[in-house]
Amino acid sequence: MSNSKGLGRGIDALFQDFSALEDVDVHKEQVLEISLEDLRPNPYQPRKIFDEKGLKELAHSIQQSGVFQPIIVRKSKIKGYEIIAGERRFRASKLAGKETIPAIIRDFEEEAMMQVAVLENLQREDLSPLEEAEAYDMLMKNLNLTQVELSERLGKSRPYIANYLRLLSLPTEVKELVQEEQLSMGQARTLLGLKKPEQIILLAKRAVKDNLTVRQLEKLVTEYNTFDHKQPKKVSKKLAPKPIYIRESEERLMDKFGTQVAIHEKEGKGKIEIEYVSSDDLTRILDLLQLSFDEDE
Structure with missing residues (x-):
């Protein structure tokens, strides 16, 4: 394959480069004390959330014994330095109240910065499913790679990468549930099988509330x-928009029952339609209604 697109090197070479980042011989390389104020994170860092407990533990260790392993940086084209590897040590040093950190300066091009940012976290399994998906998306866009080319570069199968990328099409509210680990990747992938996108949020909330397994x-x-397939197609007609209080009431009921709810009102009267998809689903809704009655008594 031509090197005009992509990283231009195989996965073995990339991982060797990354291993070399952490395998520093302080006797052969110059280690400098760099001000924390002159450092900024790798702009291609895919990890958005850092474990606060782990950072505090590392900060305590740094307060007691200092930073054993120098971080790796490159000179920024704008100002100061950009971190290539070692952002956790950088963040923990700030928590520890340090003003400087030992660092080694190396020359890295933009493509290498992207590679290291992703590989460092993939190798350590530090990324959440969404962060991993965003990392693949970033590499594909910035390096003009196809899924096949990216899979070859990273040593992952194309279906593996495709499954992660599909997570990016989830509604924002569901992405947040995945990021907060309330929904697993298996559950999120299952939700993508819904034919009606508007049902994804409803069923996601129900999965969390009822602690549903992937199989369920x-x-x-x-x-x-x-x-939905069995529903007769209705002739579409333009309806007047529902009042805000009706829409808010529908949303509250949908959150409670985990299914579609519609309120129809005319001249001060109306009806509430609660959708169920099976006899088991009906039983579940009736149980919820009975629970509400019992609480009111």
Whole structure:
């Protein structure tokens, strides 16, 4: 394959380069004390969330014994230095109240910065599913790679990368549940099988609330899709927008029951429609209604 696109080197070479970043011989390389104020994170760092407890523990260690392993940086084209490897040590040093940190300056091009930012975290399994998906997306866009080319560069299968990239199409609210580890990647992937995108948020909330397994969620997705398929197609007609209080009431009811709810009002009267997709789903809703009655007594 031509080197005009992509990283131009194999995965073995990339991992060797990354291993070399952490395998520093302080006797052969010049270690400098660099002000923390002159440092900024790798702009291609895919990890957005750092474990606060782990950082505090590392900060305590640094207060007691200092930083054993120098971080790796490059000179910034704007000002100061950019961190190539060692952002946790950098953050922990700031928490520890340090003013400087030992560092080694190396020359790295933009492509190498992207590579290291992703490989460092993939090798240590530090990324959440969404962060990993965003890292693949970033590499593909910035280096003009296809999924096949990226899979060859990283040693991952194309379906593996494709499954992660699909997570990026989830609604923002569901992405937050994945990022907060309330939804697993398996659950998130299952939700993507829904034919109606508007049902994804509802079923995601229900999965969290009812602590559904992936298998249970798969069954529900199948029921939802089958139920929608059986619905007769109605002739579309323009309806007047519902008042805000009606829409808010629908949303509250949908959050409670984990399914579609519609309120129809006319001349001060109306009806509430609660959708269910199977007899089990109906039983679940009736149990919720009975629970509400019992609480009111």
